[in-house]
Amino acid sequence: xxxxxxxxxxxxxxxxxxxxxxxxxxxxxxxxxxxxxxxxxxxxxxxxxxxxxxxxxxxxxxxxxxxxxxxxxxxxxxxxxxxxxxxxxxxxxxxxxx
Amino acid sequence: xxxxxxxxxxxxxxxxxxxxxxxxxxxxxxxxxxxxxxxxxxxxxxxxxxxxxxxxxxxxxxxxxxxxxxxxxxxxxxxxxxxxxxxxxxxxxxxxxxxxxxxxxxxxxxxxxxxxxxxxxxxxxxxxxxxxxxxxxxxxxxxxxxxxxxxxxxxxxxxxxxxxxxxxxxxxxxxxxxxxxxxxxxxxxxxxxxxxxxxxxxxxxxxxxxxxxxxxxxxxxxxxxxxxxxxxxxxxxxxxxxxxxxxxxxxxxxxxxxxxxxxxxxxxxxxxxxxxxxxxxxxxxxxxxxxxxxxxxxxxxxxxxxxxxxxxxxxxxxxxxxxxxxxxxxxxxxxxxxxxxxxxxxxxxxxxxxxxxxxxxxxxxxxxxxxxxxxxxxxxxxxxxxxxxxxxxxxxxxxxxxxxxxxxxxxxxxxxxxxxxxxxxxxxxxxxxxxxxxxxxxxxxxxxxxxxxxxxxxxxxxxxxxxxxxxxxxxxxxxxxxxxxxxxxxxxxxxxxxxxxxxxxxxxxxxxxxxxxxxxxxxxxxxxxxxxxxxxxxxxxxxxxxxxxxxxxxxxxxxxxxxxxxxxxxxxxxxxxxxxxxxxxxxxxxxxxxxxxxxxxxxxxx
Numbered sequence: 001x002x003x004x005x006x007x008x009x010x011x012x013x014x015x016x017x018x019x020x021x022x023x024x025x026x027x028x029x030x031x032x033x034x035x036x037x038x039x040x041x042x043x044x045x046x047x048x049x050x051x052x053x054x055x056x057x058x059x060x061x062x063x064x065x066x067x068x069x070x071x072x073x074x075x076x077x078x079x080x081x082x083x084x085x086x087x088x089x090x091x092x093x094x095x096x097x098x
Numbered sequence: 099x100x101x102x103x104x105x106x107x108x109x110x111x112x113x114x115x116x117x118x119x120x121x122x123x124x125x126x127x128x129x130x131x132x133x134x135x136x137x138x139x140x141x142x143x144x145x146x147x148x149x150x151x152x153x154x155x156x157x158x159x160x161x162x163x164x165x166x167x168x169x170x171x172x173x174x175x176x177x178x179x180x181x182x183x184x185x186x187x188x189x190x191x192x193x194x195x196x197x198x199x200x201x202x203x204x205x206x207x208x209x210x211x212x213x214x215x216x217x218x219x220x221x222x223x224x225x226x227x228x229x230x231x232x233x234x235x236x237x238x239x240x241x242x243x244x245x246x247x248x249x250x251x252x253x254x255x256x257x258x259x260x261x262x263x264x265x266x267x268x269x270x271x272x273x274x275x276x277x278x279x280x281x282x283x284x285x286x287x288x289x290x291x292x293x294x295x296x297x298x299x300x301x302x303x304x305x306x307x308x309x310x311x312x313x314x315x316x317x318x319x320x321x322x323x324x325x326x327x328x329x330x331x332x333x334x335x336x337x338x339x340x341x342x343x344x345x346x347x348x349x350x351x352x353x354x355x356x357x358x359x360x361x362x363x364x365x366x367x368x369x370x371x372x373x374x375x376x377x378x379x380x381x382x383x384x385x386x387x388x389x390x391x392x393x394x395x396x397x398x399x400x401x402x403x404x405x406x407x408x409x410x411x412x413x414x415x416x417x418x419x420x421x422x423x424x425x426x427x428x429x430x431x432x433x434x435x436x437x438x439x440x441x442x443x444x445x446x447x448x449x450x451x452x453x454x455x456x457x458x459x460x461x462x463x464x465x466x467x468x469x470x471x472x473x474x475x476x477x478x479x480x481x482x483x484x485x486x487x488x489x490x491x492x493x494x495x496x497x498x499x500x501x502x503x504x505x506x507x508x509x510x511x512x513x514x515x516x517x518x519x520x521x522x523x524x525x526x527x528x529x530x531x532x533x534x535x536x537x538x539x540x541x542x543x544x545x546x547x548x549x550x551x552x553x554x555x556x557x558x559x560x561x562x563x564x565x566x567x568x569x570x571x572x573x574x575x576x577x578x579x580x581x582x583x584x585x586x587x588x589x590x591x592x593x594x595x596x597x598x599x600x601x602x603x604x605x606x607x608x609x610x611x612x613x614x615x616x617x618x619x620x621x622x623x624x625x626x627x628x629x630x631x632x633x634x635x636x637x638x639x640x641x642x643x644x645x646x647x648x649x650x651x652x653x654x655x656x657x658x659x660x661x662x663x664x665x666x667x668x669x670x671x672x673x674x675x676x677x678x679x680x681x682x683x684x685x686x687x688x689x690x691x692x693x694x695x696x697x698x699x700x701x702x703x704x
Contacts, residue, residue: 071433071683071693078680085621092532 029095037091044087051080099445101552104416104698105386106409106438108134114401115378118371119149121399122364125380126702130392132414133382133701136372146373152365158190159358165197166355168204169344172337179352186357193343193351200340206333213326216306217319223303224315226268226275231304232313239279243286244303246273247295256289275300367701383413383698413438416698423448425487433683434693441553441690450542450686451488451678456495457538458626458674460524461634463507465497467667489671507663508634524624525631531624539620542681543613544570546689553690565601566689568594569613616685622677630670637662 059073109131113121125131138145169175223231234242247253250272257263257276267274278286290297310321344351372379384392389406396404415438417427426448436442459465472490475482504510504520511517524531547566554563572594578587598606637659645655687693 075684082615082619
């Protein structure tokens with residue numbers, strides 16, 4: 001148990017759990033960096049959600065008129081999703097900057 | 099592997115009008131020709147008419163279908179039947195009475211609902227102590243008001259204070275009837291509006307009772323209750339007889355329906371033709387391989403001229419695939435069928451779809467569960483073979499990638515017995531995973547460009563073909579710049595952009611940043627995958643913590659494991675499915691796909 005006590009990562013304390021996968025916690029990340037990364041991806045997600053909601057309403061409306069619009073509606077609706085991916089990349093870059 | 103739909107030819111047939119019925123029969127039995135509707139494109143050629151007695155057949159078909167639907171709704175009769183020979187001309191009149199009886203059942207049901215309503219109204223009147231409705235006969239100087247209000251008691255006590263009023267009311271009911279002199283009209287109206295009373299129409303209720311020929315409310319109720327029980331008996335009798343009849347003659351009736359449907363199809367097909375005084379003109383499309391057979395069969399008719407032309411863009415599409423990839427047609431149908439002569443990516447999707455799905459989910463346990471779900475869907479649900487096949491291949495691919503990532507329900511071992519060794523640790527090597535996803539994206543997007551080049555090459559549209567290849571060389575150029583080969587890379591990128599501008603003009607330039615977006619979009623493979631893996635790990639951590647806290651803890655831990663992983667599997671099917679679909683529709687298809695094709699439905703085929 002000596003090794004376990006030295007380890008500051010709470011998820012790696014118990015030796016019984018050796019078969020479990022563990023989430024890697026980067027100890028070097030400062031709180032402010034983590035918050036910055038969270039804001040980066042979070043605001044992007046809210047923005048994408050806002051955009052998708054607006055497009056989705058119109059797409060569902062069009063689909064209820066004519067089911068052929070499913071494909072086109074889906075494409076239009078998911079277009080803003082890429083914004084979150086960009087946010088995610090920026091967040092990962094922020095976390096890796098250290 | 100077929101990259102193109104079945105090759106079609108356009109057919110134009112000119113023949114004597116006398117041949118109309120014969121040629122329709124022949125085409126119906128051949129099941130090859132997809133009609134093109136004649137839209138009066140030629141001045142002197144009119145639109146043709148349906149064959150004689152098309153209306154009778156349609157009416158009979160509709161009548162029979164609605165009766166069959168009613169029967170199937172109300173009994174356990176299923177639509178499996180043996181086709182037996184029937185003669186529509188003689189058999190339909192025979193069963194027409196039974197069909198009418200079945201339809202009568204519906205009418206009786208409606209009637210008995212009306213009767214229920216009448217009885218209810220009579221009972222309401224009875225409850226407020228109206229014993230005979232004749233008292234509401236002709237009043238010259240009085241009005242009658244039938245109303246209900248939550249404040250009935252207050253209203254009534256105020257009305258009682260007025261002169262010359264008669265009240266019908268009850269402690270138990272909110273309804274009341276007031277008979278009052280004309281001159282009290284304003285007073286009563288004000289009173290009613292103050293206490294939000296809802297006025298009801300007495301006259302229509304009284305009208306309903308006129309059938310009973312009596313004023314006595316008890317007798318009225320009695321009369322209508324009798325009526326209702328009679329109706330119920332008739333209905334039960336008709337229903338039993340009708341259902342018995344249908345059950346006995348099931349094969350014949352369903353065969354008759356099929357026959358009538360066929361007649362309707364044939365007789366109405368005239369509406370697709372053009373005609374002049376002596377000639378009819380039929381046009382449509384036929385698969386190239388069937389041309390000779392069609393020509394040989396049609397040549398048996400007299401006075402006929404057939405011409406085959408190259409199919410245009412409006413031609414219907416018939417996708418041809420091996421059994422192994424056929425189920426992926428379903429995903430195309432979700433979107434839009436490809437246009438005739440354009441690329442059909444089903445065969446490629448059959449590879450890329452499970453791979454992308456597996457990359458996202460990547461867990462042996464989840465993959466096996468999805469395969470089990472696919473098996474259950476196949477066994478239990480009819481008509482869901484396609485989705486079951488797609489799910490099972492996606493599950494298999496998830497299991498394989500799970501083996502590579504060494505994940506089994508979020509643990510690194512199979513039930514703690516067999517330790518798994520990861521070939522690639524996606525949870526710990528996020529940066530590598532990111533690069534890998536981008537690599538997958540570049541590969542997938544470039545398959546799209548290759549397909550686009552192939553498409554343009556086939557259409558001999560060489561400028562566009564070079565344009566599609568230029569998108570690929572642009573990526574090479576950018577990669578070279580990234581690798582510090584600035585001059586060669588810059589030159590290549592510039593050349594590519596020039597070629598793209600030449601092929602696609604300004605639209606191509608606007609699309610340039612889109613290329614980056616398209617490729618980076620594949621990062622969702624990482625995002626979706628890690629989200630599902632993290633959730634699984636968290637569930638395991640929490641469950642293990644619970645389990646170390648005694649017996650109750652073990653129960654709670656197991657419950658948590660079941661619900662947590664169940665939830666994650668539900669998400670793990672839905673989320674990767676939608677995202678993989680999106681990667682195909684948005685990132686992959688936009689490079690080459692031309693949608694909007696009409697499905698090939700040959701005349702005579704169901």
